[in-house]
Structure formats: structure tokens, C-alpha cells
Amino acid sequence: MEDIVKISLLYDFYGPLLTEKQREYFELYYFNDLSLNEIAQNYNVSRQGVFDNIHRSLEFLKQCEEKLGLVEKFLSQKKALERIKLQLEGILPHLDEYSGEILKKAIEALDKLVKEGWE
Known part of the structure; x- marks a missing residue:
């Protein structure tokens, strides 16, 4: 199956x-x-x-x-977003508080896209 x-x-x-x-x-x-x-x-x-x-x-x-090929494109884009999110999370500890808060919001937005898709 x-x-x-x-x-x-x-x-x-x-x-x-x-x-x-x-x-x-x-x-x-x-x-x-x-x-x-x-x-x-x-x-x-x-x-x-x-x-x-x-x-x-x-x-x-x-x-x-x-x-x-829409499913393949969707899955490829989802993986790319996950990689970007991981890279941004790696940068986070090296930023000052203000920049870190801005980046956290961007990461949250990316996370939402990855989890919910483009509904």
C-alpha cells in the first residue's frame, strides 16, 4: 500500500x-x-x-x-523553510536583545508557515 x-x-x-x-x-x-x-x-x-x-x-x-509537480515543489519549499529556520535559530544567541526579538518573530512566522503550509 x-x-x-x-x-x-x-x-x-x-x-x-x-x-x-x-x-x-x-x-x-x-x-x-x-x-x-x-x-x-x-x-x-x-x-x-x-x-x-x-x-x-x-x-x-x-x-x-x-x-x-505541485506536491514535490511544496515538500521542497517546506524543507527549505525548515533549513532557513534552523540557520536563523543558530544566529539567535549571537544577537543583542533587540535584534534577537525581531529575529524570534521572523522565526515564529517561518515556523507557522512550515507547520500550517500555505492555506
Whole structure:
């Protein structure tokens, strides 16, 4: 099984491009932990139909990432921000009180970006 974090990121970035039915099945399977049989029973469709829908949806999300690379760019930028934050924290002890306070605020802003993303 693929890493659920990677699947979640793909869905966060490209999920709105799926049809409503694809999003429903995808969310139920990956995020609400329903089985293929449970989804099939709830929607009165075959298990194979649910499987095909979810499989096609995931493949579509992967194709979007291959073409656009937004998840990869996001993760790369997040790592870069984390490195910058660490470098700034290393400078902090060498500053006077006033400059240190300004830098602390900048570090807090960076930390917020890293933790919350660009929502």
C-alpha cells in the first residue's frame, strides 16, 4: 500500500479535479477507512466498480503530479523553510536583545508557515 501521507497530499492538491463520486469513494476508502465492500453496499454498486473507481482516481492524481509537480515543489519549499529556520535559530544567541526579538518573530512566522503550509 502506498504511503497515506503521500496519497493525502496528492488528494489535497488535485482532489478538486476528481468528480464528486470519485471524491466520495476516495475519501471513504482512504480517509474514513471503509472497505471496498462497505462502500459498494452503501452505494449499491459492485465491489469491482468501487475498486476501479478508486484505482482510476489515484492514477489520475499521480498523473497530475507527474505533469505539474505541485506536491514535490511544496515538500521542497517546506524543507527549505525548515533549513532557513534552523540557520536563523543558530544566529539567535549571537544577537543583542533587540535584534534577537525581531529575529524570534521572523522565526515564529517561518515556523507557522512550515507547520500550517500555505492555506
